[in-house]
Every structure is written in C-alpha cells, then in structure tokens.
Amino acid sequence: MEFLRPESWDEALAVKAEHPAAVPIAGGTDVMVEINFGRRRPGHLLDLGRIAELYTWQHRPDGTVRLGAAVPYSRIVSGLGAELPALAMAARTVGSPQIRNRGSVGGNLGAASPAGDAHPALLAAGAEVEAESVRGRRLIPVEEFFTGVKRNALAPDELIRAVRIARATGPQQFSKAGTRNAMVIAVCSFAVALHPGRRTVRTGIGSAAPTPVRARAAEDFLAAALAGGGHWDEPGRPLGPETLREFGDLAAAACDPIDDVRATARYRRHAVAVMARRTLAWSWRAHRAAGAGEAPGPDSAIGRDDDEGDLACV
C-alpha cells in the first residue's frame, strides 16, 4: 500500500488521475473501519487532510453555501445551523463527538450508504455535488448522485471538492429513528424543507430504499395542498390532520425498504410515515411562528415538543 499525501487540490486531482483506484481518506470514519477489519486493501490511500480549502465553506452570491468536502460535522453543527438547519440537525445525530469531529459530508457522499445521515437533508434542502478531475469540474444534483447501494455517480478519476447547498429560506426538519441517541446507524430517517419563496416542498428519505430518495409524490401533494388552501399567503393557517396524514402516507409509499438486522421493511414504512407527519407539523408550526413575527430558532426547533405520532424520534 502507498500513502499519498497531496498538499494541494490540483496535486490531489493529478494523483487521482494517475491512480484512479486510490481510496480518498479524510476523517477515516468509514475507510479506516474497512481497513482495520481487512475488508479493504487499497493499493493507494489518498489523504485529503492537508488540503485546507476542503475544511472551509463559503457563502455564494447565488444563495448557496459551498461546503468543503471535509468540513467535520461538528463544525456544521456549530457554524451552519441557521443557513443549513436540516443538515445541521442531521449532523448532530451522527455517531458521537469523536466521530463528528472527523466525519464529513464529502465522506458521507463518497461512501453513498443508503443510511448516510447527511443525505436526506441534502435532498430536502437541494444540493449539488461538485465533482472534479483533471478533465474538469461538473455539478451533480444530489438526487442523481446516488446510483445504488454504496454506489455513486463519481468517475474513477473524480474527487468530491465541495457540496453546494441551498441556504434555507423556510423551516427545515430532520428526524432519525434508532435505538439510542448516539452511535446509531439510522433505522430510517426523514428530512423536509419548506421553500416559501418558490412555494415548493422538498423531502429526503434515508435508509428505507437502496439509495436515499425524495418522496416526490408527497412533495407535490403538499405543495398543491398549500397552494390550494391559500396557506403560503396566510402562514397563520394550520395544516389539517388529513393533510399531515396524506403527506406521511405518500412518504411511506416512496420507500422501498428491506428487512435487515436493524428493522423490518414494515417498520421502516411505518416510521417514515410518522416522521414525515411529525417533521411537517414541526416545520409548519415554525413557519406560522415566523409569519406571526416570531423569529424561528437557529435550528427551527419551534414546536418540537408536540406529541404527534407514536414514535420516539431523535
């Protein structure tokens, strides 16, 4: 095995072009487990830890946050809760403090696990993966990035440089089901983002299909219900229980889960329906509060005390 330690991004691209099978490593929270257990013996490890720009983020004029691929989750939690609330909430549920200090969204995307905590939040917020090689740069919409279980759209010579995530213009929520509040791989997870400016809704489902997926029928239903009910113009209006229920049922219908050690497919569908209802109720409450002049908290956590549904959520 060879340990490659590029000092700059351009050098990293050149190295990856020369050794397309080289395995990139940043926080190591996935890659080192595979090496420690002998499940992976790459010919080359490509350490991204010396490339400073991967550990920074910028606010772009187009309203996105360009998040460096290796920014640890702990810094997303502490620094981006207002701009990227769903992602910050998801980051907060990753592993433990030690894992959050090392793991990153770039690594989550690279591993492309259906259970990756960042994925539903990226799907809900709207995001593009900045993939780059010596051949050039391309932006991959995150919903096109996941191509199968632990498979993604990267070409062998490409590296993830950053993720461009739309800054929140409305409430966002994330919920994750697991057996405890730390060190848990999601049994399933759900994120929702309201985009009042465009009058759209976006969602993301984790760990309930071969890849992270959006619940598009649920999104369309809700956007139509909000428009038809005049809700966007009068944020004070409550959402009816039948709207919440239908949204949850459509979210569950978007799942294609399996039975495994963590849960049955049936449980996952049920839990996604509950989490969809619940996160929507929280989000709408925050939207109403914002419309009434109350400032939503930095993590839009208003209303998370409700007891809608019957599932303990993280």
Add this chain to the structure above:
Amino acid sequence: MRVSFTVNGRPQRADNVWEGESLLHVLRERLGLPGSKNACEQGECGSCTVRLDGVPVCACLVAAGQAEGREVLTVEGLAEYARQRDRARPGPGGQPPGTAPGQAPEEAPAGEAGEASGEASALAPVQQAFLDAGAVQCGFCTPGLLVAADELLERNPQPADADIREALAGNLCRCTGYETILDAVRLAAARTTPAAAPAAAGDGTGERPC
C-alpha cells in the same frame, strides 16, 4: 513509511509503519504508549480516544500517516497537559484541591523516560475525580473517558448533566452503568472554581490548522 509527530509534547518518530495502520496501533505498538485502548476498531467504543491537534478523535480511525506533523495528546500525557493548562490560566483558582501528588497515573507510560519523576506523576484533576468517585471498575474504558471528560471540562468548566452525557456519548463502559462516571465529572467540575474558567481554551468545535 516513517511518521513523525508530537505526542504529549514530545517529538516522536515511528519507522516501518504500514500505510494502512492506525494512529492507535502506532501509539500502542511502536511508541510504547498502551494507555489508549484497542477494542472495537470501528469508532464505536471510544476507548482509544486521544486529542489530535486538540480535538477528541478515535485513534483507531486516524490513519497513521494523517498524524504526520500533528500534535497528539494521550492519557499518558493528560496530567502534565492539565498542569500546564492550569498554569496558563489567569486569575485565582490554580491547582484544584484533591490532587494527590506522588500517586502514579492510571497507567504509567511504558518505556518513556523523564515523565515519571516528582510533580509530573501527579494526576490530572479529572483522573483524581474518577478515583475519588469510584468511576473505575475494570478500567478498560477509563483512558478514553478521561481524555473526553478532560476536553469537556476545558471547554465547559461547569457542564450540565446533558452536556456531560453528550460529551461522553461516544465512550462505552460495560461495568459502571455510567452513574459513577457522571459523578466523577461533576466532582471534577465542582473542584474547579468558576474563577478558573479557561480563557485560553479553544472552543473545541473542531477548528484545526491545516
């Protein structure tokens, strides 16, 4: 390959390191520092917790080559680190009560010369608190918990119970049921006067020089 980095304030070099080797393996098997424990090798248990450039991490998930040029703090260096931090703090407070000079650290550095003498062998306040609270049973999780708890108290000298639980959520203990561990952290916090709050300590949120 050769890896050079600073461990507990001292430059160290390891030769013939396998490229896929973890920082934990280098610390334990090549540098004679077995305080950081090897258990799950997948970041689940926290018994290998060390600080890398000040940030708590699982040493089993850091590739040895990634530590090149960086600073690592292990449980073996915790007492001295705490002492220096204490000295650097302005105002009253100073050395918290309850430390027992002359008592050996929980696990003495193996093969390390120089640190085992006189003042340097006293415990860090958090180590003393673990002893006094009876937070050590089999002791396997203790080094990782000490490093994690010390970092918590550095950044938040008066943590609420929720803060303690959160900070130690990545450290598993199969013996104690955690209650005595929580007691120990509360005790260490109580022994630190609010006036001794760390002005110089970082925010601990993962800022790292690159």
